Amino acid sequence: MNTITKFVSKTQSSRILKSNAFCSNKFFSTSSVKSQEASGKEYFVKIKDFTDPECLSRRLAIREKHLEANKQMIRDSKIKFATALLDENERMVGSVMVFGGLSEEEIRKILNEDWYTKSKVWDLSTLEISLAKILRV
Known part of the structure; x- marks a missing residue:
């Protein structure tokens, strides 16, 4: 079976949201709409991890260190927003993030200065950056 990337399970999601380690509370507030409109573009970012057994x-x-540096x-x-990508065995195999108010550069x-890059976790040759728009309801 091919590696299936999936988002964190419901249980893990609620733990992540409660810890505020991966997601800005502002993402869910109406005040973020105004600040995002003023700050510019949003980008969807996907990076896979290296595939060696030690990754x-x-x-x-x-x-x-990675989490602390991004707080x-x-x-x-x-x-x-940020989350780990998981394989069919629920092992972390990459990351997805949504950035706002920053340029692609x-x-x-x-990303180049992140602990995951410096520690050979993220394989930047797999980096995908796409212009995105967060749905606000």
């Missing part, structure tokens, strides 16, 4: 161990070893961007609502710089 998951590297990811887990550096995960807290301010989450608070500033520059990272609107700024996003690339942030």
Whole structure:
């Protein structure tokens, strides 16, 4: 069976949202609509991890540093949403993020300087950056 990437399970999602480690609370508020309209474009970003057997161990070893380094961007609502991609065995195999208020060049710089890149977790040759628009209801 091919690797199936899927978003974090319902249980893990609620834990992630409660911890505020991956998602800006502003993402869900009406005030973020005004700030996003003023700040510019939004981008959907997908990066797969390297596929060597040690990659998951590297990811887990550096995960807290990665999260800590991104907290301010989450608070500033520059990272609107982030989650791990999982395979059919629910092992982390990549990441998806939505950025707002930054240029594509700024996003690339942030990703290049991230702990996951420096620690050979993210395979930047798989990087996909797409212009996006968050649905607001």
